[in-house]
Amino acid sequence: MNHTASLYNQYKAAAQKIADVKYANAVLQWDQETYLPSKGAAARATQMATLSELAHGLSTDKKLGELLLELNAAEGLNEREKKNVQLSLEDYQKQEKFSGAFVRQMSEAISTSFHAWIEARKQNDFKVFQPALETLVQLKKEEAEILGYQGHPYNALLNEYEKGVTVQLLDNVFASLTQPLGELLEKAKQLPMVDDSFLHQYFPKQQQWDWGMDLIQQLGFDLEAGRQDIAEHPFTTNFSSQDVRLTTRIDENDFANMTWSCIHEVGHGLYEQGLPDDQYGLPCGEYASLSIHESQSRLWENSAGRSKGFWQHYYPVLQTYFPEPLKHVDVHRFYQSINKIQPSLIRTEADELTYHFHVNIRYSIEKEIISGHCSVADIPGIWNEQYRKFLGVIVPDDKQGCLQDVHWSHGSFGYFPTYSLGSFYAAQFFEQAKKEIPGLEQQISVGNTMELLNWLRNAVHQYGRMYTSEELCRKITGEGLNVAHFMNYLSNKIDTLK
Amino acid sequence: MNHTASLYNQYKAAAQKIADVKYANAVLQWDQETYLPSKGAAARATQMATLSELAHGLSTDKKLGELLLELNAAEGLNEREKKNVQLSLEDYQKQEKFSGAFVRQMSEAISTSFHAWIEARKQNDFKVFQPALETLVQLKKEEAEILGYQGHPYNALLNEYEKGVTVQLLDNVFASLTQPLGELLEKAKQLPMVDDSFLHQYFPKQQQWDWGMDLIQQLGFDLEAGRQDIAEHPFTTNFSSQDVRLTTRIDENDFANMTWSCIHEVGHGLYEQGLPDDQYGLPCGEYASLSIHESQSRLWENSAGRSKGFWQHYYPVLQTYFPEPLKHVDVHRFYQSINKIQPSLIRTEADELTYHFHVNIRYSIEKEIISGHCSVADIPGIWNEQYRKFLGVIVPDDKQGCLQDVHWSHGSFGYFPTYSLGSFYAAQFFEQAKKEIPGLEQQISVGNTMELLNWLRNAVHQYGRMYTSEELCRKITGEGLNVAHFMNYLSNKIDTLK
Numbered sequence: 001m002n003h004t005a006s007l008y009n010q011y012k013a014a015a016q017k018i019a020d021v022k023y024a025n026a027v028l029q030w031d032q033e034t035y036l037p038s039k040g041a042a043a044r045a046t047q048m049a050t051l052s053e054l055a056h057g058l059s060t061d062k063k064l065g066e067l068l069l070e071l072n073a074a075e076g077l078n079e080r081e082k083k084n085v086q087l088s089l090e091d092y093q094k095q096e097k098f099s100g101a102f103v104r105q106m107s108e109a110i111s112t113s114f115h116a117w118i119e120a121r122k123q124n125d126f127k128v129f130q131p132a133l134e135t136l137v138q139l140k141k142e143e144a145e146i147l148g149y150q151g152h153p154y155n156a157l158l159n160e161y162e163k164g165v166t167v168q169l170l171d172n173v174f175a176s177l178t179q180p181l182g183e184l185l186e187k188a189k190q191l192p193m194v195d196d197s198f199l200h201q202y203f204p205k206q207q208q209w210d211w212g213m214d215l216i217q218q219l220g221f222d223l224e225a226g227r228q229d230i231a232e233h234p235f236t237t238n239f240s241s242q243d244v245r246l247t248t249r250i251d252e253n254d255f256a257n258m259t260w261s262c263i264h265e266v267g268h269g270l271y272e273q274g275l276p277d278d279q280y281g282l283p284c285g286e287y288a289s290l291s292i293h294e295s296q297s298r299l300w301e302n303s304a305g306r307s308k309g310f311w312q313h314y315y316p317v318l319q320t321y322f323p324e325p326l327k328h329v330d331v332h333r334f335y336q337s338i339n340k341i342q343p344s345l346i347r348t349e350a351d352e353l354t355y356h357f358h359v360n361i362r363y364s365i366e367k368e369i370i371s372g373h374c375s376v377a378d379i380p381g382i383w384n385e386q387y388r389k390f391l392g393v394i395v396p397d398d399k400q401g402c403l404q405d406v407h408w409s410h411g412s413f414g415y416f417p418t419y420s421l422g423s424f425y426a427a428q429f430f431e432q433a434k435k436e437i438p439g440l441e442q443q444i445s446v447g448n449t450m451e452l453l454n455w456l457r458n459a460v461h462q463y464g465r466m467y468t469s470e471e472l473c474r475k476i477t478g479e480g481l482n483v484a485h486f487m488n489y490l491s492n493k494i495d496t497l498k
Numbered sequence: 499m500n501h502t503a504s505l506y507n508q509y510k511a512a513a514q515k516i517a518d519v520k521y522a523n524a525v526l527q528w529d530q531e532t533y534l535p536s537k538g539a540a541a542r543a544t545q546m547a548t549l550s551e552l553a554h555g556l557s558t559d560k561k562l563g564e565l566l567l568e569l570n571a572a573e574g575l576n577e578r579e580k581k582n583v584q585l586s587l588e589d590y591q592k593q594e595k596f597s598g599a600f601v602r603q604m605s606e607a608i609s610t611s612f613h614a615w616i617e618a619r620k621q622n623d624f625k626v627f628q629p630a631l632e633t634l635v636q637l638k639k640e641e642a643e644i645l646g647y648q649g650h651p652y653n654a655l656l657n658e659y660e661k662g663v664t665v666q667l668l669d670n671v672f673a674s675l676t677q678p679l680g681e682l683l684e685k686a687k688q689l690p691m692v693d694d695s696f697l698h699q700y701f702p703k704q705q706q707w708d709w710g711m712d713l714i715q716q717l718g719f720d721l722e723a724g725r726q727d728i729a730e731h732p733f734t735t736n737f738s739s740q741d742v743r744l745t746t747r748i749d750e751n752d753f754a755n756m757t758w759s760c761i762h763e764v765g766h767g768l769y770e771q772g773l774p775d776d777q778y779g780l781p782c783g784e785y786a787s788l789s790i791h792e793s794q795s796r797l798w799e800n801s802a803g804r805s806k807g808f809w810q811h812y813y814p815v816l817q818t819y820f821p822e823p824l825k826h827v828d829v830h831r832f833y834q835s836i837n838k839i840q841p842s843l844i845r846t847e848a849d850e851l852t853y854h855f856h857v858n859i860r861y862s863i864e865k866e867i868i869s870g871h872c873s874v875a876d877i878p879g880i881w882n883e884q885y886r887k888f889l890g891v892i893v894p895d896d897k898q899g900c901l902q903d904v905h906w907s908h909g910s911f912g913y914f915p916t917y918s919l920g921s922f923y924a925a926q927f928f929e930q931a932k933k934e935i936p937g938l939e940q941q942i943s944v945g946n947t948m949e950l951l952n953w954l955r956n957a958v959h960q961y962g963r964m965y966t967s968e969e970l971c972r973k974i975t976g977e978g979l980n981v982a983h984f985m986n987y988l989s990n991k992i993d994t995l996k
Contacts, residue, residue, distance in 0.1 A: 020548035023541070027526055039723040040741025043521070043778060047737070050518035054552055225537040239545070243538025280541060 004076040008085075011067050012282065015088055018058045019281030023239040025051040030237050030245050034229045045111030052107040059095040068092055080284050083466050087283035097146050106143070109136045110411045117409035126380045126398040133408060134376045137369055140413050144370060154370040157414035161290045162421065163468055167367060170417050173483065174360045180487055184353055184494060188341035191497050196337035199255045201325040208250050211321040212262040215314070216246065219300065220453045221266050225273055233406045234261045236268035236297075241275040241285065255325075256338060257349070260301055267300030268293060270453060274461025284464035290415065291469050292460065294422020295429060302352050302423070303430035303489070304452065306339055308496060309445030336497055343391035345400045353490055355423070357390040362405070362416040370413060425473060427486035429459070432477045502574040506583075509565050510780065513586055516556045517779030521737040523549040528735050528743050532727045543609030550605040557593040566590055578782050581964050585781035595644050604641070607634045608909045615907035624878045624896040631906060632874045635867055638911050642868060652868040655912035659788045660919065661966055665865060668915050671981065672858045678985055682851055682992060686839035689995050694835035697753045699823040706748050709819040710760040713812070714744065717798065718951045719764050723771055731904045732759045734766035734795075739773040739783065753823075754836060755847070758799055765798030766791060768951060772959025782962035788913065789967050790958065792920020793927055800850050800921070801928035801987070802950065804837055806994060807943030834995050841889035843898045851988055853921070855888040860903070860914040868911060923971060925984035927957070930975045 028048050036044060058064075068089040071077070077085065113132040120129035140157060149156035152167040159165065217223060226244035238244040246265045251257040271293060279285030287293045304310050311318075315331045326334075341351045347358035365382055368374040374382060383402040384395040395401035407415050433455050434440050443451055459476045470480050526546050534542060556562075566587040569575070575583065611630040618627035638655060647654035650665040657663065715721060724736075729745035736742040744763045749755040769791060777783030785791045802808050809816075813829045824832075839849045845856035863880055866872040872880060881900040882893040893899035905913050931953050932938050941949055957974045968978050 016544070017548050020545040021552070024522055024526055024545050024549055027529055027545075028522055031525055031529065035725060035727075037722055037725050037741055039720070040738060043738030043740060046514070047518040047522050047525075050515050051522055054519070222537070224535055227533060227535050229533075240538060240541035242541060243535055 002076065004071070004074045007067060007071050007074065008077065008081060011064075011071055011085065011088070014058070014061070014064050014067070015084075016281035018055055021051055021055040021058065025055065026237050026239055030239075030247075033231045033233070033235065034247060041111075041115055045108060045115075048111065049104045049107040053100050053104045056095060056098065056100050056103040059092065060098075065092055065096070080279075080466065084279075084282045084284050087465055091283075094147065097148075098143075102139075102142070102146070106139050106411065109139055110409070113411065114406070114409045117403065117406065121399055121403050124397050124399045124403075126401075126403055129403065129409070130376055136408075136411050137376055137413075140411060141370060141372075152367070152371060154367045154414065157366075157370060158417065159414075161412075161414050162418050163289065164470065165417065165421070170363060173420070174356075174363065177356060177483065177487075178360075181353060181356060184487075184490055185341065185343075187491075188353065188494050188497075191341070191494070194333065194336040194340055194497075196340055198325060198329050199337055200253055201255075203252055203255045203322055203325060205250050205252055207321050208252070208255075208258050211318065212248060212258055214317075214321075215259070216262055216266040216269070218447065219263070219266050219270070219449055221246070221269050222273055226269060228262075228265075234265055236265045236272065238269075238272040240280055241273055241277045244269045244272045255322075260305065260338075261348075263305035264297045264301040267297035270300070270456070271296040271461055274457045275464055276462060279464055282464075284466050286465045288460070288463065288465050288467060288472055289469045290418035291421035291425055292472060294418055295425035296422075296456065296460065298423045298426035299430050299456070303426055304444060304449060306352070306493075307441070307444065308335055309441045311335055311338075312445040313447035339493065339497055341494070341497075343393050345387070345393055345395060346404055348404075352423070352493070354391060356420050359416050359420045361386045361390060362407075366413050366416065421469070421481070424481055424483050424486045425469065427489040428473065428477055428482060429456075431485050431489070432459075500574065502569070502572045505565060505569050505572065506575065506579060509562075509569055509583065509586070512556070512559070512562050512565070513582075514779035516553055519549055519553040519556065523553065524735050524737055528737075528745075531729045531731070531733065532745060539609075539613055543606060543613075546609065547602045547605040551598050551602045554593060554596065554598050554601040557590065558596075563590055563594070578777075578964065582777075582780045582782055585963055589781075592645065595646075596641075600637075600640070600644070604637050604909065607637055608907070611907045611909065612904075615901065615904065619897055619901050622895050622897045622901075624899075624901055627901065627907070628874055634906075634909050635874055635911075638909060639868060639870075650865070650869060652865045652912065655864075655868060656915065657912075659910075659912050660916050661787065662968065663915065663919070668861060671918070672854075672861065675854060675981065675985075676858075679851060679854060682985075682988055683839065683841075685989075686851065686992050686995075689839070689992070692831065692834040692838055692995075694838055696823060696827050697835055698751055699753075701750055701753045701820055701823060703748050703750055705819050706750070706753075706756050709816065710746060710756055712815075712819075713757070714760055714764040714767070716945065717761070717764050717768070717947055719744070719767050720771055724767055726760075726763075732763055734763045734770065736767075736770040738778055739771055739775045742767045742770045753820075758803065758836075759846075761803035762795045762799040765795035768798070768954070769794040769959055772955045773962055774960060777962055780962075782964050784963050786958070786961065786963050786965060786970055787967045788916035789919035789923055790970060792916055793923035794920075794954065794958065796921045796924035797928050797954070801924055802942060802947060804850070804991075805939070805942065806833055807939045809833055809836075810943040811945035837991065837995055839992070839995075841891050843885070843891055843893060844902055846902075850921070850991070852889060854918050857914050857918045859884040859888060860905075864911050864914065919967070919979070922979060922981050922984045923967065925987040926971065926975055926980060927954075929983050929987070930957075 025048055028044060028051065032041075032044055068085060071085045072089050109132070113129075113136045116129050116132035120126060141153065144153040144156035147156040147159070149159075155166045158167070158170070213228065216228060225242045226246065228246040228248060230249060231247035232249060234247045234249055236244065236246050246262075246269045248258055248261045248265060271287060275285055275287065277285070311331055311334060315334055319326045339351065341353050343354050343357075344350055347355065350358050361383065364386070365374070365379060369376065369379070379402050380398060387393050387395050387401070433452060437443070437451050437455055440452060443449070460472065463472065467475060473479070473481055523546055526542060526549065530539075530542055566583060569583045570587050607630070611627075611634045614627050614630035618624060639651065642651040642654035645654040645657070647657075653664050656665070656668070711726065714726060723740045724742035724744065726744040726746060728747060730747060732745045732747055734742065734744050744760075744767045746756055746759045746763060769785060773783055773785065775783070809829055809832060813832055817824045837849065839851050841852050842848055845853065848856055859881065862884070863872070863877060867874065867877070877900050878896060885891050885893050885899070931950060935941070935949050935953055938950060941947070958970065961970065965973060971977070971979055
């Protein structure tokens with residue numbers, strides 16, 4: 001073995017050891033959100049803080065830094081190896097800015113904040129969450145300063161989730177969308193009223209579960225390399241590409257809730273199962289970015305999962321699971337109902353159009369919080385005002401308002417915008433898939449989504465972090481992010497809802 | 499704060515950080531045995547090996563060693579603090595003997611071995627397990643040499659599970675038991691034949707689960723500080739005294755399997771929930787020894803859970819869960835059936851008497867394997883021969899023979915003897931409890947086991963590792979381990995089975 005190959009192996013072993021600790025922490029987090037008994041929360045918080053601190057210690061080991069610098073200057077690595085080294089060096093240099101104590105403090109503040117949020121939701125009172133969130137926001141501001149930024153301090157946090165994205169870019173995107181989305185919303189209001197009350201009949205838990213498990217397998221999720229469990233707030237996580245954990249929730253009086261949570265999460269899960277297993281613990285074994293991750297879930301949830309063809313195949317299957325509630329509902333009414341466009345209070349239940357107003361509201365609040373232009377105490381007031389302004393809805397209480405999302409309690413500031421970006425990428429990728437896969441929509445309408453999955457594996461999954469979102473988008477579609485594809489998609493969708 | 503108090507706090511923080519990593523590893527292990535998808539096994543093995551190595555690194559940190567030496571010589575600690583320091587120093591000096599590489603190698607060998615054992619059981623062929631077990635046995639022999647011992651090398655491994663126990667002591671115990679147990683077995687053979695076939699009717703999964711969950715709660719298990727899940731091989735683990743995980747298994751054609759697994763595991767679980775929470779991560783927050791742990795499970799499983807009084811209360815409850823299969827079975831026939839004494843193949847399903855022949859066989863094989871007097875390849879032959887000799891049964895295949903227990907695949911050599919010791923302690927403790935709790939058996943017969951639990955909390959649980967098994971036994975009963983109590987218990991039991 002030559003010197004460079006030997007160095008690369010040392011680097012690989014070190015990176016994989018760091019990944020082992022991070023994935024172990026992800027197991028603890030998964031357990032916390034699925035199975036942890038309530039009194040176990042305190043010890044779990046310190047256990048997770050300790051693993052965070054240890055992972056940080058390994059990630060900032062001076063020897064690793066020297067190794068990365070030497071490898072980064074070395075000849076003889078292939079393209080993927082070069083990229084791994086380059087990204088690991090970037091990660092190293094970022095991690096190096098933080099002290100172990102800061103990392104531990106952040107992890108503990110997040111745990112405290114998460115439990116305060118749970119309690120605040122129980123009491124339906126933002127004030128119960130406020131002190132913990134204030135502490136966390138203070139730490140996030142420090143994090144921005146430690147990381148450094150150009151322009152707006154929120155840019156530092158945005159970059160943690162989506163490299164290269166800035167306030168300026170997002171302001172432009174959302175500004176350019178507000179008017180056309182508003183116009184489409186007006187157009188949607190002209191659609192005939194559809195009676196979707198059947199979605200709120202009684203759909204028994206066990207049948208929903210069986211149906212969801214059936215569906216995720218039909219869509220290609222490998223249950224030998226993953227599983228699905230129940231969580232209050234559905235999410236997907238993985239501990240390797242061979243161990244991907246979906247979660248979902250069941251509301252017996254709301255059919256849509258679990259079904260689209262399953263299709264959404266399985267989109268994330270299929271991405272993670274498609275990451276190259278031989279790159280375990282290395283950048284090219286990780287997802288490209290949050291917006292690309294979200295593009296996968298949105299593509300399955302919306303482009304496929306809310307399409308006419310999809311339900312041409314699946315609606316008869318669905319009726320075998322729920323013969324009674326769906327007895328008098330034909331597939332077109334079903335299709336209209338699951339695509340009903342209507343301003344509402346809850347982001348995760350929003351339609352594809354108004355969804356982006358929900359995101360924009362959170363984005364603008366986060367920006368002001370991090371810059372210090374508004375304080376945590378102001379959140380409920382601003383929230384309610386913006387919901388009135390953008391969506392015309394009156395927020396009746398905090399639980400249906402600013403306490404609805406888990407993200408802030410996790411310290412995830414800068415995360416929400418990737419949801420919109422992901423939707424836009426999804427529309428653009430799906431458009432490309434239709435061009436490249438002959439008869440794609442026909443395939444979907446007979447329940448064959450395997451070619452679509454293979455196309456995504458090939459176009460997106462196999463590369464891991466090899467390309468940035470923008471690079472990947474260019475490679476796949478020949479152009480950078482172009483919101484026009486999403487607007488076209490939406491406009492066409494509305495035309496089919498008549 | 500004075501200097502000693504400050505040192506003690508430093509020690510406490512370091513010990514708790516080590517515990518965080520060990521408990522995190524226990525979460526990964528729990529997940530491996532309950533929910534892990536099959537393809538996730540390889541990555542999980544390296545993740546667990548990495549955490550083992552990190553825990554070992556923290557446990558052997560030179561600064562911790564110096565701190566412990568200084569504290570051990572310091573004045574001003576209370577009795578429990580002194581004991582914590584003393585035991586941590588012992589643990590430190592033991593851990594120091596191992597290299598991180600050895601710890602990692604052992605962890606990996608155990609994972610490989612575990613999966614080989616699973617596969618060997620599938621194929622019903624010990625030879626599939628043999629190569630992995632040979633590697634592991636070689637490592638266990640090295641472990642014995644690294645630890646050092648007097649007399650038999652197996653003593654080193656026994657000490658890992660039960661401080662102070664030796665081959666000489668166990669040889670004496672088992673030798674002294676063989677004849678009287680044989681005589682009792684003869685006596686039991688004179689009992690009238692009891693028809694226990696009703697235990698093998700169809701007992702639906704869900705009802706068994708509900709009944710088991712009901713039972714563990716009735717016995718005092720706090721479901722806010724723990725939970726129960728399904729595992730192929732029932733076990734109990736904990737991640738703090740506030741997060742205790744029981745597991746069980748359900749056989750729809752064997753009622754006894756799950757019920758006594760629940761009562762056994764809840765005995766372990768109640769012990770762990772009773773450990774002092776403010777001693778998290780310190781020796782006095784851990785269990786005293788494996789035999790004391792087993793004394794708790796056996797006391798609930800047998801002294802309480804196979805007693806007449808227990809079922810006077812619970813049998814009518816049980817009949818509400820399974821009205822059909824138990825319709826024509828009266829409580830005395832039920833009692834006789836669940837106490838039927840009959841030589842059999844499977845240890846975990848053995849009665850209270852023949853159980854100890856199963857343990858003795860494993861003990862004698864382990865001893866010879868570690869000393870090198872017999873080889874791994876010899877195991878099936880010796881196993882089958884000994885089952886014929888001690889129990890008079892013919893072992894039809896490896897799955898019902900030497901592949902039945904998970905322990906060797908976990909590298910747990912020296913563990914089995916604690917099962918017998920635990921049974922003997924259980925009988926002795928229960929005898930004492932009857933003396934100290936007026937009307938204990940009467941209480942049990944009306945479903946009140948809370949006073950018994952409180953007695954155990956007070957006599958055993960609260961102390962953690964403060965006392966060795968032998969010290970604790972003397973403190974509770976006024977004498978050291980005395981097998982006569984167990985023999986009396988068994989003899990009396992046989993008299994009630996007529």
